[in-house]
Amino acid sequence: MGKTRVLIVGTGGIGTVSAFSLENGGQAEVTAVMRSNYDAAVKNGIDIDSVQYGQIKAWKPTAIVNSVPDVSKGDVAPFDYILVTTKNIPDVPPTVADLIAPAVTPGKTAIVLSQNGINIEKPLILRFPTNPLISSVAYTGATETALAKIYHDDDDCQKIGAFTNPQVPQEVADEAAKRYVEIYNPEGKLDVLYVPEVDKVRWRKIAYNGSMNPIASILRMDVAHMRMSRHIIDDLIVPIVLEVRAIAAANGVTLQDDLIHAVTHQDPTDTGFKPSMCQDFEKGNLMEIENLVGEPLREAEKANVPAPTLKIVYGIMKGLQAKIKAEKGIWEPKFEPGNPYE
Numbered sequence: 001m002g003k004t005r006v007l008i009v010g011t012g013g014i015g016t017v018s019a020f021s022l023e024n025g026g027q028a029e030v031t032a033v034m035r036s037n038y039d040a041a042v043k044n045g046i047d048i049d050s051v052q053y054g055q056i057k058a059w060k061p062t063a064i065v066n067s068v069p070d071v072s073k074g075d076v077a078p079f080d081y082i083l084v085t086t087k088n089i090p091d092v093p094p095t096v097a098d099l100i101a102p103a104v105t106p107g108k109t110a111i112v113l114s115q116n117g118i119n120i121e122k123p124l125i126l127r128f129p130t131n132p133l134i135s136s137v138a139y140t141g142a143t144e145t146a147l148a149k150i151y152h153d154d155d156d157c158q159k160i161g162a163f164t165n166p167q168v169p170q171e172v173a174d175e176a177a178k179r180y181v182e183i184y185n186p187e188g189k190l191d192v193l194y195v196p197e198v199d200k201v202r203w204r205k206i207a208y209n210g211s212m213n214p215i216a217s218i219l220r221m222d223v224a225h226m227r228m229s230r231h232i233i234d235d236l237i238v239p240i241v242l243e244v245r246a247i248a249a250a251n252g253v254t255l256q257d258d259l260i261h262a263v264t265h266q267d268p269t270d271t272g273f274k275p276s277m278c279q280d281f282e283k284g285n286l287m288e289i290e291n292l293v294g295e296p297l298r299e300a301e302k303a304n305v306p307a308p309t310l311k312i313v314y315g316i317m318k319g320l321q322a323k324i325k326a327e328k329g330i331w332e333p334k335f336e337p338g339n340p341y342e
Ligand SMILES: NC(=O)C1=CN([C@@H]2O[C@H](COP(=O)(O)OP(=O)(O)OC[C@H]3O[C@@H](n4cnc5c(N)ncnc54)[C@H](OP(=O)(O)O)[C@@H]3O)[C@@H](O)[C@H]2O)C=CC1
Pocket: 009, 010, 011, 012, 013, 014, 015, 033, 034, 035, 036, 037, 085, 086, 087, 088, 094, 099, 114, 115, 116, 138, 139, 140, 141, 142, 143, 144, 276, 288
């Protein structure tokens, strides 16, 4: 049997650690799509300073490419899996669906979304109705500190299971998710596990990412400092966690009683850890606000669940994102037709 063909789209922090873990397992051959780090990786390879794998120097996956391969042309073999590890920013093109479309073989390629947020699978269900969709909820810590230089500071940890894609039989999707875990973690040494109830895990994680990520970004503060202020935790973080818990309940997902403690005590207090959204904000990058804050809020509104804190935080995040878009020249600050505040 040949190796399983995996295309990784978005080879930054999480994508690089996944590329390395997959190739290290010996059962996958990875084609990594790289963008700003492409030249550096092709010339000098990728350096990974890893808490788990040690100092990896000048590493290269099986193939490095600078655009998503078009499998319809027939000169590239189809991919068994596409792992998406871009930041998910649907408010700025290309969307994930548009980005990966050339490499998706209908009815064959399983698409693994290793991205934060809820409802990230929704646009892909519409676009790829015959492909298994897989949810990877990642707790891995990894950052690209310079081009093709990765700092991997928390062990690779993922909970993986199938999303529901109505036209794909659930057993086919489940099997694709189990097989992905097998090739990723063939010796069972990694904390990368198949979890049938992965939707619950994703909701639980959004309690952290929907609260800590935007509040740290607004305050430009690390989590330890936030925890030193009871106002920040009691008046901002805990209300959002409770709102997310109620929204999850309205979606049929019960989150355990330890949720508040888990969110408020997740990170060590001696490292100055800042959630990924805050790191993006400080770098002047666009932020993943729609699936981390916007979608929980929209689910609240659909289910008539009060979510006043999320609503205020979403408004502030939209304002911050608009400023970043203006700075990048992708949003022209002008009154749209129909704006009543002109
Ligand atoms: N980092 C972490 O520790 C954790 C991250 N996550 C989640 O994992 C996902 C990935 O995060 P992370 O690894 O930090 O992100 P990074 O910003 O480190 O990496 C994203 C990569 O995707 C590339 N990319 C983005 N858009 C495109 C495009 N259109 N075409 C080609 N390449 C593209 C970026 O290229 P370029 O640099 O050129 O923009 C970059 O290399 C996110 O959803 C995040 O929330 C979850 C848990 C922990």
